[in-house]
Amino acid sequence: MNTQAPTGSPTDIPQHRYNATLANEIERRWQDYWDAERVFWTPNRTGLLAEDPRGVADRPPVFVLDMFPYPSGVGLHVGHPLGFIATDVYSRFERMRGRNVLHAMGYDAFGLPAEQYAVQTGQHPRVTTEQNVANMRRQMRALGLAHDPRRGPSTTDVAYYRWTQWIFLQIYNSWYDDIADRARPIGELVDEFRAGRFETPNDIAFDDLGTTEQRQLIDAYRLAYVAEVPVNWCPGLGTVLANEEVTPEGRSDRGNFPVYKRPLKQWMLRITAYSDRLIADLDQLDWSDSIKNMQRNWIGRSTGATISFPVSGREDLSIDVFTTRPDTVFGATYMVLAPEHPLVDEITANEWPGDDLFNDTGSNPLDMWKGIFGLTGPPPEAVARYRAFAAEKSDLERQAEGKEKTGVFIGAFAVNPLTTEPIPVFIADYVLMGYGTGAIMAVPGQDERDWEFAEEFGLPIVRTVQPSADFPIDVSAGGGKAYTGDGPAINSDFLDGMHVAEAKQTMIAWLEENGYGAGAITYKLRDWLFSRQRYWGEPFPIVYDEIGPVGLPEAMLPVELPAITDFEPKTSDDPDAMPEPPLARATHWVEAELTLDGPAWAGYGRGPVTYLRETNTMPQWAGSCWYYLRYLDPTNEDAFCDPAVEREWGAGVRLDGSPKVGLVDLYVGGVEHAVLHLLYARFWHKVLYDLGYVSTLEPFQRLVNQGYILAAAYTDERGMHVEAADVEERGGAYFVGDQPVDRDFGKMGKSLKNAVSPDDIYDEYGADTLRLYEMFMGPLETSRPWNTSDIIGVHRFLQRLWRNLVDEETGALRVDDAPVDDDTKRLLHRTIAAVGADMVTMSFNTAIARLFELNNHLTQLAQRGRRTPRAVATPLVLMVAPLAPHIAEELWSRLGHAATLAYESFPEADPAWLVTESVEIPVQVNGKVRAKVTVAVGADEATHEAAARAEPKVAALLADLEGGGASVKLVKVVPGRLVNIVLS
């Protein structure tokens, strides 16, 4: 594998051969040069970073962004930098296309691993974090990534998180105006109350309300608010988690600990206010359909209606339900509330209804309705028992039980407003408190879940949509199933005969007219749980008095993390343990005597008061919601980003030339952030947009999700992974020593023990080879297996490229200025055209293939004793530069250029050399290629046909076929492409 001979004298190796030793020397030298000459310092047009020695600030702006990494202690493996290399190649290409390119790398450095390491070692997480950042910077530098070093903040920098806190305050100090459909400053809400445009409680004028009432009224509108909500409490981590951080199995995404639903007071961000805009604006983004679909599904918009069902015998009460099928109300034969629904306590009967209720049905289903929970006591006892049963079940158990329906009748009845019949009310855990109204009308005839429940509990089933002909129409319990398709309404009075869409419309109109409901939209998306009981995160800029939370004035930022020694959140196996954040132990910090000037409705103006600080911290997503904005203006101490600078970078265009709506031109990162980071960041950006701090509607215009690098992983007889590096192949089987092992493929990493370190690749081939190999493996978006033995191919290319320009023995340039033959010229310009086009679409693998072809052609010239023409060497080096920048800089320098090629123009193809005089095209007979003929470019169809018929093989075949009785039916000519002669 080593490019040097393992034995033999050193004189065997030409002194100036491009091998790992030379590559490493070249790479280090050019990395030093780029730093020293500030080659990749990108100027802004205005503000603090406007210094512009190269005069490029007025070029069209392009902002290229990577999802910034978490600075882990274990360092990079070769799977990590795939996206970083791709954005680097693209950035360098765009710079050579005459753009002003912003490309930088920051660090997402708050979070659990640093904190857990701190817990183990007692070392402050800031220390390990900074070490890890330094280590990662070094590893990135070795790859030759062209980042502006001034623009790479860490989210843990106080100068950075000060602005994270500031943005949180903007969110806190805002409310969502549903009429204007945007966020507005909270002071304007007070204006609306004072002006009487918004109703106050009991119609008391806003200024006549007590301070507490004023504050509670206003707080209820804020985009950041404290609420007691059922949250995902993870005692094993000692913290609560966002829905997005909980796996479908009901465990923590990180650590895989069990997660329990508990009502707790927590900070929430009102992302649901943006549900519609988060869906609608996807249309203007250049993202893959799959990511857009994932976001749409996550937000989960459903249209339908809310309907009120009066509670029998309780004229003051009704049960509100949400349904997407208002056309089926005539088939609603029972109702189900979520077990924790607040109405349950109010309407649960004290006694089971008497037998007389069931006389007309002939049989008494009460015992079935009571089920196992209602057998031995009155309804309140059944409710209590069922609630205990449902709460005890973890989400995992629910999953395991599948769709087995459980529940219990609560002794109450509601009235179906359409049939006017009383229908029984149940509680069941298949109805979720968190969605819709937490209650449903059950329509077993048209809903599979309701059907199963109805069968289980002996409830009546009424079909209200006529099933299509191929559908089992047996509606008896056990005989049929729910019909969810379209068809004419039946058993539905005034809807009968209408199809679903029309029936829905008609029913909604009826409901609105008769006061039983209205059209409605619901979402699966919940508000964002924003508190974490951890140390290593951003402190909230919030204090509490006896009334509630108070936002700190901007002047009091940053709120720095207090120095403590015990970083560990209290973890437990006990689901009933309460969260206890580490910051609560910093008692001297928690208590703060402050004078906050401002309006009383915001909690201000109380003179010097001792407040208690918020002891939760923000989740890791906070810092990553806006880091790209800080890249624009990283040293600004007066604003998170100068609006003029944001406008400058937001003014670019999309690939098709139309104006962009997203700030970042190209964002590359892993698909694992499809709904977490990407949704949160869009939400924050839109709040900042509404408040006038940014000019762009969206953060990320074009998104590319890179695939993973996979690698062979090996398991022994026990199924344990073994170090892939220790495995040998013998006769198609795999062994560690004498032990046979099984091979499969998986994402490269620590857990599968199949990581390959970039350092090993540098040592053996150099960074340019690694860059080129990762780009050559396949399209950026697809996952592909790492295969160390394939690297030699791209390494050979670089060696040949070097050899074609530099004499391996003497180190002299072997380039001359003799005229270039036409074949070479045509190939050069075809290559330039193809590579340029591939760079735009980031098809780097095919761009590299084209460069191989051109270089192989030069190798063949060399075989014939021809030196490489300078007119080819120059553009070839420039085309290689974005992909393998170190060797390109070195060759560029040896070609006699004094300065970096980073700002040279990317070669442009001369159209004159792209056209040829004649072209070889296939001739098909009956759609099968039989021969090839050469025709002049621009020849007419008749000439094509004549040439095809004149071709000996074709002529012979035609004669043969015609002799057999066939005749020419059609001659299809696509000029310059092919001729197809069809006989029959």
Add this chain to the structure above:
RNA sequence: GCCCGAGUGGUGGAAUGGCAGACACGGCGGACUCAAAAUCCGCUGCUCGCAAGGGCGUGAGGGUUCAAAUCCCUCCUCGGGCACCA
């Protein structure tokens, strides 16, 4: 179950209606060498055939078309997302 995406030589992949397998790895053969490495040249989808040449071929089956890896339908397999969301 629902929603995406993918399936092409021994391998990674190319071709998005017009010559299937560009480019690369691997393999085979050759040149150079005492020899090896490195380098360079040639061949390399399967199959029948001494050859010339023929047949087959992009997960399976069907369809549209002069022409399908590419478009449509049905199915299979793999990957990803969601999942009692009313």
